[in-house]
Amino acid sequence: MPDPADMHDLESFAQVVAGELPGRWTSAYHRHAEYADQFPLAEEVWDMDLVSGAVAEYVLGHDAVLTRDDGARLYLTGRPGHAEEYLVGAMAPPGFEPDAFRGVREPDGIAVPDNPFLAAHEIASDLLPRYDQAVAQVRYNAAYPQPPASAPAPEPERVVMTWFGDGMLAAKPDSPEAATALHKAGFVYDPREQAFVLSGDDTALQARAVRAAGAQLAAHGIGVILRHPPSRPALETTAVPPPQPAKPSTRTR
Template identity: 45%
Template structure:
């Protein structure tokens, strides 16, 4: 039985930490009368929805940070300003990953919850924490791919008027290709440089080649292998009459 007031942010966060799965701690950051600066926390809020909007509109005078000690997952709890009651709970991006690792990763956007830590814990467990786990796994895969060594050469293959190449394992190289006009063809799972405008295509290839040369990566140009010639079916063997003597 909790004898704290869950409508108070500090108390709400304390109770919430005890109801989430795993071992969590709660650290309250108080309101210092307008003198508090929590930009170092709000800058890492992994949200492009209502939590980000609230922070940009109202700022953050006080907050609480919940940390799961098992894996350092962090949640930020702030007042839901503009609403009669309730709080916003959002994930904080993990530390130690390069900015490029977040490219293409969908934010695990936070939740608006009433001043009921038990309801909030259920909502966070069912929705926010799974989204956060998926986003972290994606970002970490990106980070690992960023460290993948660049190949010695990439091969561009003509397909009609287009140039195609397999999607490279290196995220940095894939980004470089897309910056020079290549688009992903999901049907072929290849990167394609369209040949609708041959002048633009040639300019893209020249720019890409110069950039790859700086990185020590060569460019090979290939034409698709011609189809194998059809082989004529052998004529059936001619049947000759038997030379056996007749009776």
């Protein structure tokens, strides 16, 4: 049931506001007997902030819709918990496909004081310009629809083979096909590196293995990138900490 503590005189307030807004506006007042009655109109509110939050969270016993002669509509209701404030939100223009609203920012509603003359001024100077701009963008989108964006082509898979200072070559595949190709070419998986490695003890053998791996990877549409990393120790060695700068000697005066 509507909150009996809601003392907003919404009907009179909406009528005065309609007479004070620029242009020709009419007011239609609605009282709701049940919670569900507020949604047929409230669901058309073009708002993602104050007004939509109040609609979703509170039982609103009544609302009013102001309609301009060009079809623009405003939704009014009392602000729950604020006896001296009202909520005003724009209502989405009817007759447009959902794609027309894509990319258009909602003209979020505002809270206005219970003085209808001040409220009309705030609506006219804040909400209505944003509402009219948003509607103009919706109409433009409807008149000039954008073609559906095509999905970007997936990046081709590549295996990065990295040479290290000790002559070892390491490769990290991203797919089972790439891992199988590396294994068949002679690469051995090293769990410490989490990569397939190829020893540099025999450079001729290593070169043949790289060529074989490249051919098998290419057959699967997988490219190969060869690169040298920044200086790093071999797998078997322990990293040597960098030298610490010498401390300046203490001098006495």
